[in-house]
Amino acid sequence: MRCQRKEINYLLDALIEQLRRWVSEGILSIAYGLKSRLIAAFDC
Secondary structure (H helix, E strand, O other), rough: OOHHHHHHHHHHHHHHHHHHHHHHHHHHHHHHHHHHHHHHHHHO
């Protein structure tokens, strides 16, 4: 049972790490999108 708990803990850590990566990439892409719109809005 203890071994299985360790495996589940490892799987959850990997899942959380993947989610964190997706979230940070998502926020970065949104930020770059907003930046390009902002730059375009002030384009003279």
